Amino acid sequence: MIDFWLAAGLLLLVALSFLLIPVLRGRRAQLEADRTALNVALYQERVAELAEEREEGVLSDAQLESGRAEAARELLADTEGAQEVRVSRLGKPLPILAAVLVPVLGLGLYLHFGASDKVELSREFAQAPTSMQDMTQRLERAVAAQPDSPEGLYFLGRTYMTQNRPADAAKLFERTIALAGRQPELLGQWAQARYFANGKRWSDELQALTDEALKADPKEVTSLGLLGIAAFESERYQDAIDNWTRLLELLPANDTSRSALEGGIKRASDKLLASGGSVKAAPALASEARMKVRVELAASLKARVKADDSVFIFARASSGPPMPLAVKRVTVADLPIEVELSDSDAMMPQLKLSKFPEVQLVARVSRAGQPTKGEWIGRSQPLASSTTALQHVVIDTPEP
Incomplete structure (x- = not known):
């Protein structure tokens, strides 16, 4: 921001020059007027002295006229080049007052309505973050500067989830849904954050969120994964197998999470068999239209x-x-x-x-x-x- 404030200061100096230069010129003109008035007074005093000397017989008429002409030439030489004094209708205090108030008022308006924080954030995001903490701090500042941006809230929520801060993430996903609507992916992320923030305790509210998400999009991956986790934790191993199998069918062949998901399905199958149950085939997803x-x-x-x-x-x-x-x-x-x-x-x-x-x-x-x-x-x-x-x-x- 240093270059911004340097540019602002330069513009301020230019603006002040338009206000203060007329004031300084007025002062110079006043000095010239005062000097002219002094020269006129000296001229009048010299003429009076010449008249007294003529009355006393010291000077002749020719010498009197010569003295007056000399005094007039000296007055003309002293006042030559002086400009006519311009009288401002605004008065002298007003430009000075404006010179003080303009920068103060401009700074106040900019701090209230300006976007210096957004400018700084744009500069920061143009550079790669040095760490996850750095990225988190940038996202937090972005959310503080733009609290009504669903994108900023969403990405900060996802970042909190990677840092094991589900309670904070749940609040952000809730705000995101309030701004962007009840989209299936957002509902799944919100339910997942609330589940982990709740100590992995399932509830009717979480079930309603995942049901709503999957009704809008049967292939919503976060909800499918969450339902599998919740079922496994509550020892409903067949439900865990069904949801994880459906999720596995949706993932690309090169997805890095496939191996972990396959491992989860195998563990659920082993526990189901160990408890005397049998593994059933997962229901097929709706076919592509x-x-x-x-x-x-x-x-x-x-x-x-x-x-x-x-x-x-x-x-x-x-x-x-x-x-x-x-x-x-x-x-x-x-x-x-x-x-x-x-x-x-x-x-x-x-x-x-x-x-x-x-x-x-x-x-x-x-x-x-x-x-x-x-x-x-x-x-x-x-x-x-x-x-x-x-x-x-x-x-x-x-x-x-």
């Missing part, structure tokens, strides 16, 4: 489109967010074409075909290459997202 559609261009439009015009084929929820759930892009030259839309084509992970019971298939020709706006469009009737039969969409309607 896949919809096949054949897109054609109406014969009446073939002469009005270009081969390289973009064609966007997508599915969107009949009742839900307006953004597409799955998208494919081709060109007019590719038509007619058969494509498959699935969860893997989702634009956002939380908006997938399998999460919405009813969707509509849409195909749009857009010369500008914009998926949300084009020249011609075709739509299907509302369909169940589990539909597997081939659907047909004809692009035949001009868009307004």
Whole structure:
């Protein structure tokens, strides 16, 4: 911040110069006026002395006039170059008062409305942290400077969890949910933090949180892992196996946590067998939604489109967010074409075909290459997202 305050000080000096220079000039002009008045008084005194000497007969008329002319020349020489005194209507105290109040007022306003703390944080985050403690302190300052930022609250909560501070993390996740809404991932993180802050004691409130998260997203990994941990701690080994197995199916093949998860499943299986029970196969996850559609261009439009015009084929929820759930892009030259839309084509992970019971298939020709706006469009009737039969969409309607 040193360079910031140096720049601010330089600007302050410039501002003060505009206020104080007129005052200093006024003082100089006043000195010049005082000197001129003194010269005039001396001139008048000299002329009076010459007149007295003429009356006394010491000087002749010619000498009197010569003396007056000499005194006048001396007065002119002394006053030459003096400027006319400007009288300020504002008065002298006002600029000085302003010179004092402007920086004080400016500093006060900046400290109240300014963002020096955010500037400093931006400078800090531009550099790599030296330690986990350094990162934690930066996040804490960021949250203090922006208490309504769900991103800052979330990341600080995750950091507290890695430092075994679940109670602090739970408070931050609760604030994050209040700002960002009850998203499945946030509900899972909140439930997990509360579980560990509660001394690994399960409760109806935690069950409700995980149920809500998995109802919105059956593949919410934090909730699945937490349910497995809670079941294992309460010796419900089959429930632990079921939840951990579902979680294992969701993790990438190269995920480093797979080995620990597989070890947990084996321990739960061994304990279940040792207690005289038998291990049952975990219920399968809901299958990925896949919809096949054949897109054609109406014969009446073939002469009005270009081969390289973009064609966007997508599915969107009949009742839900307006953004597409799955998208494919081709060109007019590719038509007619058969494509498959699935969860893997989702634009956002939380908006997938399998999460919405009813969707509509849409195909749009857009010369500008914009998926949300084009020249011609075709739509299907509302369909169940589990539909597997081939659907047909004809692009035949001009868009307004």
